[in-house]
Amino acid sequence: MRGNAALRDPLSLTLEPGTVLGIVGPNGVGKSSLLGAIAQSGVASFGSATFGGEELVSARARRRAALVSLMAQDHGAPGELRVRELVGVGALASRRPDPSRAIDAALMRAGIPHLADRRYGALSGGERQLVQLARVLAQDTPIVVLDEPTSALDLAHQRTVEQIMSGLGARGRIVLAAIHDLSLALNTCTHLLLLDPGGASHSGTPHEVLGPDRVFAAYGVRTTIHTTPQGRRILAADD
Numbered sequence: 001m002r003g004n005a006a007l008r009d010p011l012s013l014t015l016e017p018g019t020v021l022g023i024v025g026p027n028g029v030g031k032s033s034l035l036g037a038i039a040q041s042g043v044a045s046f047g048s049a050t051f052g053g054e055e056l057v058s059a060r061a062r063r064r065a066a067l068v069s070l071m072a073q074d075h076g077a078p079g080e081l082r083v084r085e086l087v088g089v090g091a092l093a094s095r096r097p098d099p100s101r102a103i104d105a106a107l108m109r110a111g112i113p114h115l116a117d118r119r120y121g122a123l124s125g126g127e128r129q130l131v132q133l134a135r136v137l138a139q140d141t142p143i144v145v146l147d148e149p150t151s152a153l154d155l156a157h158q159r160t161v162e163q164i165m166s167g168l169g170a171r172g173r174i175v176l177a178a179i180h181d182l183s184l185a186l187n188t189c190t191h192l193l194l195l196d197p198g199g200a201s202h203s204g205t206p207h208e209v210l211g212p213d214r215v216f217a218a219y220g221v222r223t224t225i226h227t228t229p230q231g232r233r234i235l236a237a238d239d
């Protein structure tokens with residue numbers, strides 16, 4: 001619970017390694033609060049989250065940083081930092097053995113090696129989002145929490161993030177991502193959790209969760225899932 005918002009029904013999730021869980025639902029329904037609870041950043045009250053029997057809430061900050069990384073929705077960071085330094089915060093937080101290499105690899109994977117020496121405060125909104133993603137990649141944790149990771153990105157960079165999320169899953173990471181783009185959620189996630197404004201939640205495969213009746217109940221919009229000849233799924237409003 002945060003502010004006056006609370007889920008009506010208790011929520012319990014067990015996520016296997018390799019799960020890419022998309023958390024969807026209307027504005028203000030509690031997606032960021034849930035992610036913040038799991039990553040332990042500023043949430044008023046919450047149950048518990050364990051990883052391999054280890055309680056995340058009571059873990060020391062250093063240990064938690066080795067288990068969970070968070071890319072928050074607001075990409076705030078000191079503007080005078082160079083990109084390389086900021087990405088290095090991730091590598092240092094989880095004590096990567098070769099931080100310099102971890103930074104280079106993360107910058108490359110996020111497609112921004114050319115930004116390495118720029119000051120964070122002088123970057124565009126989308127560039128900042130990619131830097132925050134690189135910071136998380138440099139942290140290299142078994143649980144990766146992403147709050148709307150593509151909200152500021154162009155089409156090509158959205159594709160990069162999709163591939164990064166799928167790649168993390170393929171490498172046995174657990175990814176939790178709040179996502180507004182329901183087509184992205186359909187194409188990238190192995191599982192979805194839909195938080196409903198009434199306080200209910202629904203989890204399952206993307207197709208189950210984003211069926212037209214569920215989407216209408218949550219968003220009040222009539223939709224259909226279309227499939228392109230290449231097999232890509234697009235969820236679009238009916239009118």
Ligand SMILES: Nc1ncnc2c1ncn2[C@@H]1O[C@H](COP(=O)(O)OP(=O)(O)OP(=O)(O)O)[C@@H](O)[C@H]1O
Pocket residue numbers: 002003004005025026027028029030031032033034073178
């Ligand atoms: N720092 C805060 N203090 C008090 N209440 C907050 C705070 N941040 C968010 N809330 C409230 O908690 C509820 C859930 O907000 P949250 O940010 O988790 O929703 P969300 O589903 O991530 O929304 P969005 O899709 O708009 O990002 C909202 O009613 C919001 O007004």
